[in-house]
Amino acid sequence: MRFDLHRHLEGSHSPQALAAVAENFGILHPVFFDPEHRRFRPAAELRETMVMPGPSDDAQVFYACIQRARLAYVSEVAIGELARRAFLEAARECDGFEMRISLFSMTRTLLENQKVAWREVDPADFAERARTLLLGIVAARDVAARETGKPMLIRVGFSRTFESEPHYRAMATVLGEHRDAVCGLDVLGIVPGPDREPMPAALRDILDGLRHHIADLTVHAGEFEDFRSVMRTLELKPQAIGHGVRAVHSDETLAKLASDGITLEVCPCSNRMLIPTSLKALEQHRGCAPLVALQRANVHCVLGSDDPATLGTNFADEWTRAGEAGANLELLEQDVARRWQQIAPAPRKKR
Numbered sequence: 515m516r517f518d519l520h521r522h523l524e525g526s527h528s529p530q531a532l533a534a535v536a537e538n539f540g541i542l543h544p545v546f547f548d549p550e551h552r553r554f555r556p557a558a559e560l561r562e563t564m565v566m567p568g569p570s571d572d573a574q575v576f577y578a579c580i581q582r583a584r585l586a587y588v589s590e591v592a593i594g595e596l597a598r599r600a601f602l603e604a605a606r607e608c609d610g611f612e613m614r615i616s617l618f619s620m621t622r623t624l625l626e627n628q629k630v631a632w633r634e635v636d637p638a639d640f641a642e643r644a645r646t647l648l649l650g651i652v653a654a655r656d657v658a659a660r661e662t663g664k665p666m667l668i669r670v671g672f673s674r675t676f677e678s679e680p681h682y683r684a685m686a687t688v689l690g691e692h693r694d695a696v697c698g699l700d701v702l703g704i705v706p707g708p709d710r711e712p713m714p715a716a717l718r719d720i721l722d723g724l725r726h727h728i729a730d731l732t733v734h735a736g737e738f739e740d741f742r743s744v745m746r747t748l749e750l751k752p753q754a755i756g757h758g759v760r761a762v763h764s765d766e767t768l769a770k771l772a773s774d775g776i777t778l779e780v781c782p783c784s785n786r787m788l789i790p791t792s793l794k795a796l797e798q799h800r801g802c803a804p805l806v807a808l809q810r811a812n813v814h815c816v817l818g819s820d821d822p823a824t825l826g827t828n829f830a831d832e833w834t835r836a837g838e839a840g841a842n843l844e845l846l847e848q849d850v851a852r853r854w855q856q857i858a859p860a861p862r863k864k865r
């Protein structure tokens with residue numbers, strides 16, 4: 515089965531979906547509405563500002579596209595509709611998938627778009643807004659899953675930007691109450707400065723507590739930082755690592771990943787777009803694509819599209835690219851099945 519096991523909702527809003535939602539919800543922000551001609555911008559026009567034009571090592575080019583798309587987060591209902599469309603579009607590219615939602619950033623953005631100073635919102639009230647958002651996204655998922663008959667899981671991501679500990683803690687409490695709706699936790703986001711993949715101690719503590727309810731953890735690492743970032747991430751005992759491709763520079767790290775049975779969620783198209791220079795160095799180091807090197811080192815690998823709408827890619831291309839690079843597709847499918855077993859809810863026994 516070809517499941518997309520690393521995909522973000524915020525990077526899955528296509529220009530078509532954004533154009534439709536902007537018009538349906540009357541979003542008059544100049545990003546979506548052309549005041550001069552008094553018309554909503556069509557998808558083709560949105561593509562110019564919401565999709566990366568080409569590879570760039572500057573992550574800001576990518577984030578600027580994400581931030582523009584987020585301007586459509588004007589209400590819970592609008593987000594629910596964007597989510598429904600994103601789930602349906604994802605289903606067209608694969609047999610099933612796991613969608614990551616950055617619940618904190620989505621809630622914060624919604625408040626900002628509604629001109630509410632989110633830091634002044636009581637953490638408990640903030641968490642209630644997050645709950646409403648989560649339930650709306652789950653409902654959108656259920657509609658899309660029924661319509662397509664494809665399995666869809668939701669993972670909740672915590673950004674390492676970690677803007678407010680009280681707000682994160684309150685959100686974590688609410689999330690624990692919805693453990694059945696979520697297949698796992700994720701740590702994502704990069705920060706400026708010498709260490710772009712830090713793990714704040716307080717965030718680690720929040721995750722430790724929450725994992726009593728939601729055990730499966732994935733962490734983005736070894737994408738913008740090197741193999742040492744992967745090594746320290748392993749201390750958290752995650753089940754999988756997002757990207758982690760820069761582990762191929764270290765035999766020790768590869769051996770540890772293999773012996774611990776950690777899955778690496780490899781996103782070849784995303785690497786090509788977001789870390790083109792690092793990718794070239796990795797390819798030169800081993801004389802092959804990172805995915806191939808990882809498989810040769812007996813590291814379990816699955817494929818993900820990451821942010822296909824923003825990157826202008828498609829999950830089907832990931833398999834094509836993996837095959838062209840010389841990856842063992844049979845092994846890949848086995849590892850996808852293994853990982854899916856870990857995160858998909860066990861089928862309910864019939865009485």
Ligand SMILES: [Zn+2]
Nearest residue numbers: 522734756820
């Ligand atoms: Zn990612």
